[in-house]
Amino acid sequence: MPPRIRSSSHQPQQLLNYLESSPSFSLSPASALAPLHRPTPTTTATISPSPPPCSRRSFSATPAVQLTRMRRKFKDWCVNNALFREPSPDGSTNYVSRVISQSDWNKVSADMPFPNNPQFRSQPVLSEKAREMIWEAVMVKGMPLKAVSAQFHVDMRRVAAVVRMKEIEKKWERENKPMAYPYARAILGMLPRANFLQGEPPFEPINDIHVHSYTMQQLFVPTSESREFTRADAAKAFGDHILPPDDKMRIPELVAMERKIADGMEPRDAEREFIREARESEQAFAAKQQARLQAAEERRIRVDSGRGIEFRFEKINAEDVGPTGRSRRGVGWRYGVPFMDRKRGQVKIPTSVE
């Protein structure tokens, strides 16, 4: 280790002045002590790029950090790749594919945030305008969710989520609550967006079905060549409880519409039929849910105590505890059945929030 310069109290003031005005940042002893014997007169604050004498940290005895090769490479990279520092000014995405054209001998396309993983793409998100259109179709025009989903090619669950959050947003707007406008604007500027314009590809598959694990095996079912072996037969071959895809459609009314069109109905009429059917099915679903809630309410007896407390009584069946007395459906504390909730290793994170 080279000898270090001690703290300033041991050094004459003159020496310190020389040291701080020397243009080199590294304080190796040879270069630092040179001016003591042969002072160079080219050091004034106005000419040299070194900090002036009045700056806060005029002198440091710490030797300059030695940049490792990797660190220097990183610093150079930071300078050469400054385009990633700010979002791209034209409102497009700014992924690493802008500087990498090939990774692991595969071509890197523009929508790949991870150059090594061609299976993950940054897919478009709904723009503010698109969300507003969805909200308007559902809440103002009163269209059924299924019809909105089919119209915009957006999954039904996403339509519901958009409307749900849009409602919160509108409520906050009415209440003058602060909202993250600059954040929303910046984020949507960095992401690929879908605006529901003419010529845009469909946003996402709306009628997809989950692949049941029973159907992932290869199966050899001998049948006669003349037999019509349909999807329903295939489902039965995989298992008795496996539903054919026709029964798993998220919007079965859409299939019915296509069937009508195939049978020769005018597409416009078929569409009208579709909207009517979708509305009816949704109303039926809502009515069913309403009836269930009402039935649950009727089973419950509410007693107002008059002190701001309401008692709710429900009928229970004492037999629900089961033969061992440990069934999950049993109500209340039961003699001799230990609670496990204070035992070590029991997970107490809630599994759902209503």
Next chain:
Amino acid sequence: MRQRRLLRFHGLKRPRVRQTWNKYNLFNLIQLRTPQLSFKTFFQQKWRAKSMTRGYHGEHIKEYQWERMFSRRPLSAVDMDPAYMARYDGSEQAAGRGSGLLPPPRTRGTKGEEEASRTKATPYMQMVFAPMERRLDIAIFRALFASSARQARQFVLHGAVTVNGKKMRHPGYLLNPGDLFQVDIERVMTATGKPKRSLPGQKTVSTTATEESAEAEEGDVKEATATIEDPGEAIDADATKEKHLATLNALKSRAQKIMGDKEHIRAKQKMSLRKFLRDVKTAMDTARKSKGEATSTAEMNEVEQELSDLLSELSITPTERKAEAKQAAIEQKEQEKLGGGLLTAEEREALQRLAREESLNPHDPSKPYATPWQPRDWMSPFAFIPRYLEVNQRICAAVYLRHPVARPGLCEVPTPFSPVLSQLAFNWYLRRR
């Protein structure tokens, strides 16, 4: 659960890709390649793949916890075209000797691209860490509300996150389809915005580039030359000093007024106010003492700015805020009245637009982030939102629509690793050791 502290979270020597928006991480992501594994044993290959992938996917989650979460049955989905479903019952696919007589028919809805994707393989192996995406903290990071998964976890622990309107304090809560989670807006803006100190106008210590420090130095030099060369400054130095003192006096009296408002003030606030008064006093003393020398106006302004910022942070009594807002509104109205006659219609419109933008993204020194808000540096390469989330950025809320699935040719789990590595990692977790 106590968190493990990692000494080299973003290292250059042993690089790991992490779930953050850090620039070191970006560098490491660009450098990331699938390692040469052919000379290693199968165990070594799996080990390497596991350690690389786990460094990204929930490195803050303990291994035994993840092993319990792991599922060996990845979810997948296929799109069923209604037009095809209506026209065919599937028997044409089983015709002949069981594999169909003709290639699959084209229907009204199918496009060329879709048809190509139908033949693609479903990347099940990229779904290894799909159960991890269900965790609340990781979902918050994926919704771009936090700059790292660890920060998202902290948001949850600090009570800034609600699920379905109820405060949720468990970062390990597994979201159910349809759950709406919401993060405090201020936290999101702080996490994703530029830090207060690195604004280009402010002269402070910056963490990054040498060029910035060089710029700062240049600024200093210019200032020094200005003080020497400008002769006018020496003449009205006394006047500036008096003005400076007057401003400080005004600040002092305002602080004292706030101190007098005893009902609304808290003990902690009082302490900071006292400290503020002391600071003002020292500033005034230094200004008075420096009689002969001409202290630069820039320095004075800096002191004034600092102190006024401090005071505006301290004076958060609601009554004062309201009064200030009222005053500002009145002033704005007056200005509008005055300016209305002088500006053309276009100019007025432009001015109004600017004012609207300003009102949506105002300068506000009381915020913990740099205002007007701007996205933080090096963020945009990491900005994507996977399809299993639907996010509303304005209210900082998102809905977990469904579990991530694999589709033909596409996988919804964001993982930076190649299929080879993911497959090896999957194989690691398949075995029970």
